[in-house]
Amino acid sequence: MRRFLLALCLAVLGGWPGIAAARVDIVATTTDLAAIARAVGGGDVVAVSLTSGAADPHFAAAKPSMIRRVFDADLLLSVGAELEVGWLPAVLQAARNPRVLPGRSGHLDLSTAVVLRDARTGPVSRAMGHVHAAGNPHYWLDPRNGRLIAAAIAARLERLDPNNAAGYRSRLAAFTADLDQRIPVWRDKLAPLAGRPVIAYHESLVYLASAFGFEIVDEVEPLPGVAPTAAHLSGLVATIRDRGVRLLIMEPYYERRSAAFLEDKTGVRPVIIPQSVGALPDVKTYPGLFDAIVAAFAEAGNLR
Amino acid sequence: MVAGPFRRAALGAVVASVLLPASAGADELGDLKQALETAKQQMKEMEAVHRRQIEALEGRVRAVERRSNAAANAATTQPPAQASKDQHGSYSIGGLDLDLGVTADLAAGGSSVPNSILSQLQAADHDPNKNGFRLKSLEWIASGTVDPYFDAQATLALQIDAEGETKLELEEAFATTRGLPYGLQAKAGMYFTEFGRANTQHSHEWAFVDQSFVATRLLGPDGLRSPGARLSWLTPLPFFSEITVGVQNSDGETVFGFLSEENEELLIPAGGGEEEEEEEGGDKRQIRNLGDLLYSARWLNGFDLSDTVSMNIGVSGAIGPNDTDANADTFLLGSDIYIKWQPVSNERGFPFVSLQAEGILREFEFRGEDGDEDLEDYGFYTQALWGFKPGWVAGLRFGYADANDQDLFNGPFRDERMRLSPNITWYPSENSLIRLQYNRDWFDFDEDAGGDEDTADTIWVQFVWSLGAHAAHGF
Known part of the structure; x- marks a missing residue:
């Protein structure tokens, strides 16, 4: 009993902000941001993700454990552009950690560090499906944006933890140099895709298309976030035949029936794109994510 | 817009690889390698500088865009509720937090x-x-x-x-x-x-x-x-x-x-x-x-x-x-x-x-x-x-x-x-x-x-x- 009480006391002290906080406690909404924060923060930070890389970040549930993590955080990294709008506000409200509220130095919305595609300037209606008015939030899938994300995180860490600024700067330089070296290699490997028409499942792979120069001509979803209908699928069969589409790219968490139907009708090959760090068990770093994406394309065979 | 530095780096590497076999001696080769490393290093530093400049410019462009968007929104008679919304929800009415x-x-x-x-x-x-x-x-x-x-x-x-x-x-x-x-x-x-x-x-x-x-x-x-x-x-x-x-x-x-x-x-x-x-x-x-x-x-x-x-x-x-x-x-x-x-x-x-x-x-x-x-x-x-x-x-x-x-x-x-x-x-x-x-x-x-x-x-x-x-x- 006494041992239990002691353990409880230690746990309480350990959880109390300030006492055990030598390293910057980073909580990211996605595994990609957590991985980049780890690369830039090294041993000066502890970075965890609220969601799993195998999950669709639109539809995370605001679990009690998330609230507990955000309560302790020094820095919250979010993808922003309304990606987490379904659950993050509830977590932030319950977590009552003023340091990480929007507008404070402990809250970094990375959508402000990149240029978003498809920002809507005209009227937006729910009749258009699940549209993000601020722009498409899947920007981490362009490796060039990885450099901007890393630079923004490093800058924020320098501000929050000036004593370790030199470390953040040098790790940022190393991370950037590594990406710079790999990007041309990935581009080479995906060169056969350049200019090719491709079908995507959801409007989430536009940044990948822009990074590697292929064209997404239509989506399996008739409207973003709306389940495919028979009529839309038969329309897609025609599009695939007319445009000579060879590949259908999709995240692992979507249903496969529609893809199987389209493959059966047209021979289009489904390519399951690991969309985030952790989407496959061995994808543990941000550069590793693009290695895995390139490998997924390679598995699909001849890209032309 | 960030592709420029890559292209230069790639060009440098290509030029160097063409030049390298032409020069024979081992010492010369070592010198050249070192020069190449130095050049690469300089290029990287320059690139970092450029990147920072580009990022600063991007920030300013965004700021200007935001201002002009805001001005445009103010100028047109668009219903304010269309400013921002999403499936779950945030209507930001005329920029108000409501x-x-x-x-x-x-x-x-x-x-x-x-x-x-x-x-x-x-x-x-x-x-x-x-x-x-x-x-x-x-x-x-x-x-x-x-x-x-x-x-x-x-x-x-x-x-x-x-x-x-x-x-x-x-x-x-x-x-x-x-x-x-x-x-x-x-x-x-x-x-x-x-x-x-x-x-x-x-x-x-x-x-x-x-x-x-x-x-x-x-x-x-x-x-x-x-x-x-x-x-x-x-x-x-x-x-x-x-x-x-x-x-x-x-x-x-x-x-x-x-x-x-x-x-x-x-x-x-x-x-x-x-x-x-x-x-x-x-x-x-x-x-x-x-x-x-x-x-x-x-x-x-x-x-x-x-x-x-x-x-x-x-x-x-x-x-x-x-x-x-x-x-x-x-x-x-x-x-x-x-x-x-x-x-x-x-x-x-x-x-x-x-x-x-x-x-x-x-x-x-x-x-x-x-x-x-x-x-x-x-x-x-x-x-x-x-x-x-x-x-x-x-x-x-x-x-x-x-x-x-x-x-x-x-x-x-x-x-x-x-x-x-x-x-x-x-x-x-x-x-x-x-x-x-x-x-x-x-x-x-x-x-x-x-x-x-x-x-x-x-x-x-x-x-x-x-x-x-x-x-x-x-x-």
Whole structure:
């Protein structure tokens, strides 16, 4: 009993902000941001993700454990552009950690560090499906944006933890140099895709298309976030035949029936794109994510 | 725009690789290699400088874009609500921090029993309660951040009651703090008491057409809510553990079992003969001092049992006065559990299975002319939901409630009751649902009153739609 009480006391002290906080406690909404924060923060930070890389970040549930993590955080990294709008506000409200509220130095919305595609300037209606008015939030899938994300995180860490600024700067330089070296290699490997028409499942792979120069001509979803209908699928069969589409790219968490139907009708090959760090068990770093994406394309065979 | 430096680096490498074989000597080769390394290094540094410049410029471009967008928006006559919105919700009206939402909750159904009995079986304020159609509620929610210190929310509900009259009620209007230290959060205003799981939910959030009759009987037809204030503390325990302590007014329509006037109608109906006495006296018990307020407390704990299973477990208590005597009190005790399974890789949140159970006990100190009685009412419900494919949820709920001293006070709020409710719900999107539910009721109050009904079979159809913002989903 006494041992239990002691353990409880230690746990309480350990959880109390300030006492055990030598390293910057980073909580990211996605595994990609957590991985980049780890690369830039090294041993000066502890970075965890609220969601799993195998999950669709639109539809995370605001679990009690998330609230507990955000309560302790020094820095919250979010993808922003309304990606987490379904659950993050509830977590932030319950977590009552003023340091990480929007507008404070402990809250970094990375959508402000990149240029978003498809920002809507005209009227937006729910009749258009699940549209993000601020722009498409899947920007981490362009490796060039990885450099901007890393630079923004490093800058924020320098501000929050000036004593370790030199470390953040040098790790940022190393991370950037590594990406710079790999990007041309990935581009080479995906060169056969350049200019090719491709079908995507959801409007989430536009940044990948822009990074590697292929064209997404239509989506399996008739409207973003709306389940495919028979009529839309038969329309897609025609599009695939007319445009000579060879590949259908999709995240692992979507249903496969529609893809199987389209493959059966047209021979289009489904390519399951690991969309985030952790989407496959061995994808543990941000550069590793693009290695895995390139490998997924390679598995699909001849890209032309 | 960031491709420039790559191209230069690639060009440099190509030029160097062409030049290298042409120069023969080993020393020369070493020198050249070193020169190449230096050049590469310089190139990288230059690139870093360029990148910083580009980023700075991008920042300025964005700032200019934002300003010109704002100017353009101001110049055109675009409806302001189109500025920003999303599936779940944020309407930013003219840049104001204000989320607005309207939710309509319509039900229709038919029962084997007449309206007179059906309305007693379905006694909650937002239950469908008669054969035919009913607009259960039309809820208007405004919420947002007041300033760096407070968030606020106000909810108004319109409904068409069983008599066909339109009724407007203030459901909630409260503010919560944003920046208290040590995991503290205060809330003040009119709000649903944080007692158990069901009590804080608005009618359209229920996973069933109706409120569980157990909650209706023990926490009141309109939920337990009242003006007041509460402080909640997220403890530093290594798991989610929250303690909430509150104080609220104990009088009004929505504090059933305390100083509510509905007590006499529903809980201690005439027959005991005592309240005639009280009416002669003419003075109802009022809030005179701090001891006459309604106090409540809740301890809620949350755990992840695995990557796919999470759970909440809570206990709640409340104490406040009732008006049978100057010193008579009412106590409420409740416990609740919620477990949800959801695979990590899910499609729009499906599939999932959730189990929820809640038990509530009320002790009502009845102090009458003929003697004192402690009226005990108790009940529990348990419900399971299975989201078996995207957009589709099957549900099953069972409720049971009973009370002591039924020879003294009886009726639809005190008899032994059971209800089994299977249902199925289709969510065309996050913003609408269509639900079909069957209720099987077992009850005694009609026979006790000389009637001959002791079971009821009822079919309900429900349609809910919501415009504008709705709050992010809690667990």
